[in-house]
Amino acid sequence: MTGCSSDDPLGENESTGEAANGAIVIGSQAYYSNEIIAEIYAQALEGAGQEVERRFSIGQRDAYIPELESGAITLFPEYTGNLLQFFDAETEARSPEDVYAALGEALPDGLTVLEQSTASDQDSYTVTKAFADANSLTSIADLANVSETLTLGGPPELAERPYGPTGLEDVYGVQVEFSATGDTTVEDLVAGTVNVANVFTADPRIQTDDLVVLEDPESLFLASNVVPLVSEDIADEVSEVSEVINAVSAALTPEGLIALNVQSTVDQMSTPDIAKQWLEDNGLS
Amino acid sequence: MNLLSEAFAWLTDPEQWTGPNALQHLLFQQLYFTAIAVGIAAVIAVPLGWAIGHTGKGREVAVAFAGAARAVPSFGLLVLLVLLFGVLHKPEAAVVTFVILAIPPLLAGAYSGFEAIDRRTVDAARAVGMTEAQVLWRVEVPLGLPLLVGGLRSAVLQVVATVTIAAYVNLGGLGLPIITGLSLRRYEVVLGGAVLVAVLALVLDALLALAQRAAVPHGVLAAQGHAPRRRTES
Amino acid sequence: MIEFRNVTKRFPDGTVAVDSFDLVIPSHKTTVFVGSSGCGKTTLLRMINRMVEPTSGTVEIDGEDVAAKQAVHLRRSIGYVMQNSGLMPHFTVAENIATVPRLTGETRRAAKARALELMATVGLDASMADRYPSQLSGGQQQRVGVARGLAADPNILLMDEPFGAVDPIVRAELQTELIRLQRELDKTVVFVTHDIDEAFLLGDQVAILAKGAERLQVGSPSEITEDPADEFVAAFIGAERGKRALRVKQTPHGPVLVDAEGRTQGVLVEGGA
Amino acid sequence: MIEFRNVTKRFPDGTVAVDSFDLVIPSHKTTVFVGSSGCGKTTLLRMINRMVEPTSGTVEIDGEDVAAKQAVHLRRSIGYVMQNSGLMPHFTVAENIATVPRLTGETRRAAKARALELMATVGLDASMADRYPSQLSGGQQQRVGVARGLAADPNILLMDEPFGAVDPIVRAELQTELIRLQRELDKTVVFVTHDIDEAFLLGDQVAILAKGAERLQVGSPSEITEDPADEFVAAFIGAERGKRALRVKQTPHGPVLVDAEGRTQGVLVEGGA
Amino acid sequence: MDWVSDNLDLIGSLTLDHLRQSVIAIVAGFLLSLPLGWVAWRYRLLRGWVITVTGLLYTIPSLALLMILPVVAGYPATSETNLVIALTIYAVAIMVRAVTDGLDSVDPAVRRAATAVGYGDARRFWAVDLPLAGPVILAGLRVTAVSTISLATVGILVGVTNLGYLFTNGLQRRIIPEVLAGIVAVALIALLVDLLLMLAGRSLMPWARSKTPARRRASAGAAA
Numbered sequence A: 001m002t003g004c005s006s007d008d009p010l011g012e013n014e015s016t017g018e019a020a021n022g023a024i025v026i027g028s029q030a031y032y033s034n035e036i037i038a039e040i041y042a043q044a045l046e047g048a049g050q051e052v053e054r055r056f057s058i059g060q061r062d063a064y065i066p067e068l069e070s071g072a073i074t075l076f077p078e079y080t081g082n083l084l085q086f087f088d089a090e091t092e093a094r095s096p097e098d099v100y101a102a103l104g105e106a107l108p109d110g111l112t113v114l115e116q117s118t119a120s121d122q123d124s125y126t127v128t129k130a131f132a133d134a135n136s137l138t139s140i141a142d143l144a145n146v147s148e149t150l151t152l153g154g155p156p157e158l159a160e161r162p163y164g165p166t167g168l169e170d171v172y173g174v175q176v177e178f179s180a181t182g183d184t185t186v187e188d189l190v191a192g193t194v195n196v197a198n199v200f201t202a203d204p205r206i207q208t209d210d211l212v213v214l215e216d217p218e219s220l221f222l223a224s225n226v227v228p229l230v231s232e233d234i235a236d237e238v239s240e241v242s243e244v245i246n247a248v249s250a251a252l253t254p255e256g257l258i259a260l261n262v263q264s265t266v267d268q269m270s271t272p273d274i275a276k277q278w279l280e281d282n283g284l285s
Numbered sequence B: 001m002n003l004l005s006e007a008f009a010w011l012t013d014p015e016q017w018t019g020p021n022a023l024q025h026l027l028f029q030q031l032y033f034t035a036i037a038v039g040i041a042a043v044i045a046v047p048l049g050w051a052i053g054h055t056g057k058g059r060e061v062a063v064a065f066a067g068a069a070r071a072v073p074s075f076g077l078l079v080l081l082v083l084l085f086g087v088l089h090k091p092e093a094a095v096v097t098f099v100i101l102a103i104p105p106l107l108a109g110a111y112s113g114f115e116a117i118d119r120r121t122v123d124a125a126r127a128v129g130m131t132e133a134q135v136l137w138r139v140e141v142p143l144g145l146p147l148l149v150g151g152l153r154s155a156v157l158q159v160v161a162t163v164t165i166a167a168y169v170n171l172g173g174l175g176l177p178i179i180t181g182l183s184l185r186r187y188e189v190v191l192g193g194a195v196l197v198a199v200l201a202l203v204l205d206a207l208l209a210l211a212q213r214a215a216v217p218h219g220v221l222a223a224q225g226h227a228p229r230r231r232t233e234s
Numbered sequence C, D: 001m002i003e004f005r006n007v008t009k010r011f012p013d014g015t016v017a018v019d020s021f022d023l024v025i026p027s028h029k030t031t032v033f034v035g036s037s038g039c040g041k042t043t044l045l046r047m048i049n050r051m052v053e054p055t056s057g058t059v060e061i062d063g064e065d066v067a068a069k070q071a072v073h074l075r076r077s078i079g080y081v082m083q084n085s086g087l088m089p090h091f092t093v094a095e096n097i098a099t100v101p102r103l104t105g106e107t108r109r110a111a112k113a114r115a116l117e118l119m120a121t122v123g124l125d126a127s128m129a130d131r132y133p134s135q136l137s138g139g140q141q142q143r144v145g146v147a148r149g150l151a152a153d154p155n156i157l158l159m160d161e162p163f164g165a166v167d168p169i170v171r172a173e174l175q176t177e178l179i180r181l182q183r184e185l186d187k188t189v190v191f192v193t194h195d196i197d198e199a200f201l202l203g204d205q206v207a208i209l210a211k212g213a214e215r216l217q218v219g220s221p222s223e224i225t226e227d228p229a230d231e232f233v234a235a236f237i238g239a240e241r242g243k244r245a246l247r248v249k250q251t252p253h254g255p256v257l258v259d260a261e262g263r264t265q266g267v268l269v270e271g272g273a
Numbered sequence E: 001m002d003w004v005s006d007n008l009d010l011i012g013s014l015t016l017d018h019l020r021q022s023v024i025a026i027v028a029g030f031l032l033s034l035p036l037g038w039v040a041w042r043y044r045l046l047r048g049w050v051i052t053v054t055g056l057l058y059t060i061p062s063l064a065l066l067m068i069l070p071v072v073a074g075y076p077a078t079s080e081t082n083l084v085i086a087l088t089i090y091a092v093a094i095m096v097r098a099v100t101d102g103l104d105s106v107d108p109a110v111r112r113a114a115t116a117v118g119y120g121d122a123r124r125f126w127a128v129d130l131p132l133a134g135p136v137i138l139a140g141l142r143v144t145a146v147s148t149i150s151l152a153t154v155g156i157l158v159g160v161t162n163l164g165y166l167f168t169n170g171l172q173r174r175i176i177p178e179v180l181a182g183i184v185a186v187a188l189i190a191l192l193v194d195l196l197l198m199l200a201g202r203s204l205m206p207w208a209r210s211k212t213p214a215r216r217r218a219s220a221g222a223a224a
């Protein structure tokens, strides 16, 4: 990728062929919370005078990673742990720092990450407060003592993930049946069709619906902090972009991320409004 | 076509045919939802379609309704109904979605089957002294059957392909390997699931095609086969 | 005897198909309604078996108002033969003929026997009993239609252009056959056609109708030919085309009859009355 | 002059529709092919404009083999009128009539003018020019069909049962109209029908055909009536039905002609030759 | 319905995206189906094949098609092109049959009459066969249009944004009016396009207005 730098003899950036007229192309997953972060990036950059193009709601990682690699998308809010597992399924890294470091290694040429935020949105095993109280649960390991049959709810692919049912058994000796509850996992947990659920830690319903996130002493899950995935050109060449985005990452706290999600689901605010207000509140606009 | 052979390998792996999500189990779920939904839709649409065909009334309403039902995106409707009914009633939500999908072709098959009958035949049936019920059961129903089965055929085809989305709301079926495969980037699994759905659809379609042929009354079949003394002109 | 008393039929769309129609149709005779398309012939016929209900006026059979009878029973007791035979395509020939006996509760076996008997009556080979209508020629289909009309041994037989769709040679055959049948069975036949030749050939009484079932002339064929009521009837029965106003021309083969154009229309035979 | 020379047509499925047929069709006259259904009339007609190619033999127009001409051009130069009019349902009346002029490159305006002129010729009101065929009665549609056949001012007009589907009264009107037209336009008309009355009414030369287009008798109507070639022809032209073997009966209104059954068939007028 | 009034801009721009994607697919499907349908109609031997193969396409679950096509053909799954191509395939699956049935519905007597007055083959196809097949083809096109517009929503599952976004997003955020707005918007534009097609058909085929539309086997069967 060195050939793509600005010391091109003709002074033209022709080899990348993407991001026409120098706009920064920001992508997001088809996940409202991710989209809010992407929108915050976008508005922050626009505030700094950058030209921005939005390519939101792209479903799968393997759909958008190639586009980042090709340069068709140049900036994408990501999560360290999940992203690392995408490139290195066998990784042993668990703590936020280790994961961030490992991620730097694992990323393919041409992609890099900016500073990670303290806000995280990672997988967890969660139970209802009532169930936790009844079975005195605080950690995943405690599940081994529960006498009734455990049914784990989560997205269909959890069945095959290293931290899925197999991981539970191997690491904690907990046996579960699996139910692919998908997008309604939290409802299923509340309704009782499952009693353990794979929930993202930034999900506001952990608070509103009285859920308990079980501790993970054996680090079954990777830490997964919000991190901007960028194409190297952007990071290198337009340092202003890095500055702006790093400022956002610094201001985004775990509680802040949940608050953003609450604004979206409970207050039903539109994504641009949420982003705008957050930037104002954090003095970034 | 590397992918295809991988998909084939996945399909033929005995592991896929054991356990709680064994393919035969998913296949059965797919069929089960199809049968229930088409069955309920038929109970609603066929008598309605027959009533429309027999009386000649209400056709406009039926056409408008069928058009609107066809315009409703199944995926969106399923999501909406799951939100409305709650997670404990996902199967009901799914069944309602598929019933709405199956009604338009069944309705159209039922009434157009009657409409396609030569008016003079029905008129003659009345003129020889058949009661309305006799006209319905002895003349209209048997003669309208081929088009009704045609409608059933396209209802089944559409529903069986669409039941795939049931996996989104944890109802299993052959959509499960498809969406799991998508998340895991295992395209041979996606393709394997898709192939199973397509094969299932084709088998059902072939069976119903036979049924459709069997539904054509003998005398009408004779007319199609021989075309005796038919003018070449018209 | 069938009697129309001041019968009017106005369809829901406002068409007055029949306007104050009166007629007595004698029993055991053939009465033919003839007139051009849309003049109301079919409507008249269908009021006899209540396929159409009059808007006003009454239709009586042997002095009884048909409106007082149950429509389904009335229809089973009256034979009805229509153009294109109106056969059930999914019934065999025998099943078609036996429709009414089956409806009135005869056993399958008895009905079949009756069907075979009727097939003989109308000149159909018994081997055709198990064929479907689509496997028969147009003329054969019409014969089946006639047999079906006769199956309940009705006193009245309604025939609505029964031979309209078959080719002229077969039509002639069917007409001859009908004359023979009628001589044998002695029914009250009401026959609709728009072919004046057919009307004159078959009818004991012919009613020439105009739009709205207006009676232009009612009488025997001879009465009408000999004394047409007006210009229109004269035109209608063909006088104007010169076809019926003939003169004798001598030829080497003997005297022939030619029309106004000099075209030969027939041969003069001896035996003038 | 159109000449069939030893023409045979065997269809791919083996049907021999026409078997060694010879005939000379004189110019400026009407020749009628008559015969029962399936005897090969249409096939004969369609060999003239190459809609059907003979298996062997030749069809010549004024001495030239039609096979030597380009089919599309040949067809544009020969008028063709068929049963059910064969109109294009998606063209207006004027567009239908103007089809051939438009195909041969006339301007839209000129073709429309020609269409209106022809509508007058066949007795259609100009106000109908912009209607679609489905908005016309059967008789009107046939008139449009005839107008279309005449649009290219062809020398030859082929008519295949053009009046078969309209009711008898309208048919009589159209026949009269055709006789008038032919007197005016003086085309070579080849006309197909299975109605012997129509054949005798319209034909200068009538060819009575049997299966395989076998010539039973060819001659003028008078020649045929006066001297039928054989029993079958006699039967076919109606003698057997007694309709054409008439005798005189005296009535108070004057002498009438009655058939064997004693039914009145016509009136005897004076002026025997 | 606060959500709807607060998000009219979003709904509007998604509707435009949705219309663009589906209209391109409908038009492309229509244009491809004409020659395919003609071939199937003209050559009896090919007919069974064309109908079976297009029918087979119809049975492939849309989601699978959306993911597998890009892998096989080598273009990004998230691109609009991917969705448009998949929708075009489904449109062809329905339309080919409609074109074949339409051409079948042309009265052979009219076709013969056209030949008899001197139409050459190609000219006859454009001037007679195709326009007369129009009503049946239009019926198929209307069904195709409605189902394409409703099917396009699955695009969101591979990252092609359109009104389907309101379903996934509404589900994640548990905003029922958002999902409902998506369904209503899809249904409305489907019915609107249907109406436009009907009106276009009326003005292009005025002759078909005076009689009741030819309802043939197909419109009840596969196309329904």
Ligand SMILES: Nc1ncnc2c1ncn2[C@@H]1O[C@H](COP(=O)(O)OP(=O)(O)OP(=O)(O)O)[C@@H](O)[C@H]1O
Binding pocket: C011, C012, C013, C015, C016, C017, C036, C037, C038, C039, C040, C041, C042, C043, C044, C194
């Ligand atoms: N059900 C109906 N509703 C409205 N008008 C009708 C109905 N049936 C018949 N008509 C109209 O009533 C008139 C007489 O119709 P009818 O069928 O009795 O004529 P017809 O003499 O039998 O004609 P054809 O010789 O064509 O059979 C026609 O103008 C016809 O259009």
Ligand SMILES: Nc1ncnc2c1ncn2[C@@H]1O[C@H](COP(=O)(O)OP(=O)(O)OP(=O)(O)O)[C@@H](O)[C@H]1O
Binding pocket: B231, B232, D011, D012, D013, D015, D016, D017, D035, D036, D037, D038, D039, D040, D041, D042, D043, D044, D194
């Ligand atoms: N394309 C064809 N292929 C096979 N046989 C045909 C074809 N066209 C006509 N025939 C057969 O050729 C014979 C003569 O047909 P043709 O249409 O010339 O008869 P026709 O005298 O015009 O009869 P009609 O009075 O019924 O119109 C019939 O037996 C018919 O079935």
Ligand SMILES: [Mg+2]
Binding pocket: C041, C042, C043, C160
């Ligand atoms: Mg009638």
Ligand SMILES: [Mg+2]
Binding pocket: D041, D042, D043, D160
């Ligand atoms: Mg013919």
